Amino acid sequence: MIIDSNIVSKLPSVGTTIFTKMSAxxxxxxxxxxxxxxxxxxxDARLLARASQALLTGNNQYSPMTGLPLLRDTVAGLIERHYDRKVSALDEITITSGASEAIFDAIAAIIHQGDEVILFxxxxxxxxxxxxLAGGVCKRVTLMAPDFRPDWHAFEKLLTDQTRLVLINTPHNPTGSCWTQQDLDCLWQAIESREIYVLSDEVYEFIYFGKSIVSVHKHAELAARSFVVSSFGKSFHLTGWKVGYVVAPPALTAELRKVHQFVTFCTATPLQQALAEHLRELPEESTALAAFYQRKRDVLRNALADSRFTLLPCEGTYxxxxxxxxxxxxxxxxxxxxxIDEVxxxxxxxxxxxQHPPENQRVIRLCFAKEESTLLDAAQRLSQL
Ligand SMILES: Cc1ncc(COP(=O)(O)O)c(C=O)c1O
Structure with missing residues (x-):
């Protein structure tokens, strides 16, 4: 029996993403x-060797639902070193199948029918x-070029008794802007007296070109109400591995794990093993990431400096x-x-x-996580316009 014509979509306005379309x-x-x-x-070839080794030496069954203890301990060490924040590997860190799964789990765990979520x-x-899908409703603060700073008055006007979650992302995709400590303070002041949680998407946490990173991990009050999400895919150049993690206080973690255990239960065991061993051996690797990408950013910016494009500020991400x-x-x-056609x-x-693009904003995004030769070729073509 053919039934597909009667399906009432839960996501009627979602189609193929622009990323799939443009790549194709x-x-x-x-x-x-x-x-x-x-x-x-x-x-890094050493990481690939570790993953092969992990596959060949028997790490091929389910890991614990919360993630391999070795990897959770390693993540706890990473967070302490970078942010001076102590978190429990046992009940505050969960390994997920990419940041995507962590974000999905957190939202599914915390949002009830009719709850409002503020996005930027x-x-x-x-x-x-x-x-x-969780039954919530999004409210939006619009960020505008060229610097995409949050407007805290506009934010406060969106707060209601139904607001349950604020979703933030710094360093920010697609704009490359980064929040300041003052932004985090403004967020905290606005939500302090309300029962509102925060989901902080920090997948580009190590790709930050300022002096020191601004993170919810470093804001004790916000951290006590937040899920902070990150991705090994971004930090180790392996987006296809889809290994991420989420840090949240025990009560939030317990709710998140109720969803995680039925969405994926656990993440590929040999990949977790390889990442844990690699991070233990080279604990400072993530700190080199900012300089690595800053160089690529500068190669691209310099090569486009004389073009007719205006380069917007880029404080982080790739x-x-x-x-x-x-x-x-x-x-x-x-x-x-x-x-694509002409250039x-x-x-x-x-x-x-x-949701509502600002009128007359003529801005495109380039990804500079590419070989320098690729960036120079692209810049040469763009500079001919
Ligand atoms: C802002 C942001 N959040 C989350 C993700 C998803 O990360 P992952 O591939 O680890 O699921 C991405 C990936 O591009 C991203 O840019």
Missing amino acids: LAAEKGAINLSQGFPDFPP DPAYDLYEPAVT FQLLDYSDISDLDDVAFCEWL GVAAIPISVFY
């Missing part, structure tokens, strides 16, 4: 792909569908925004399609990260 177009037209956010260079637009595309107002009147989706470079239009 780039492949079809042979364009340089600076659209989707993943490295075009290999991870442009927002990563996973947030809203996860809230919708994304650089370009304003093309001096080049074209096309909207950003049409401009990205035109760029041979694939980028992402940032309007897709907004």
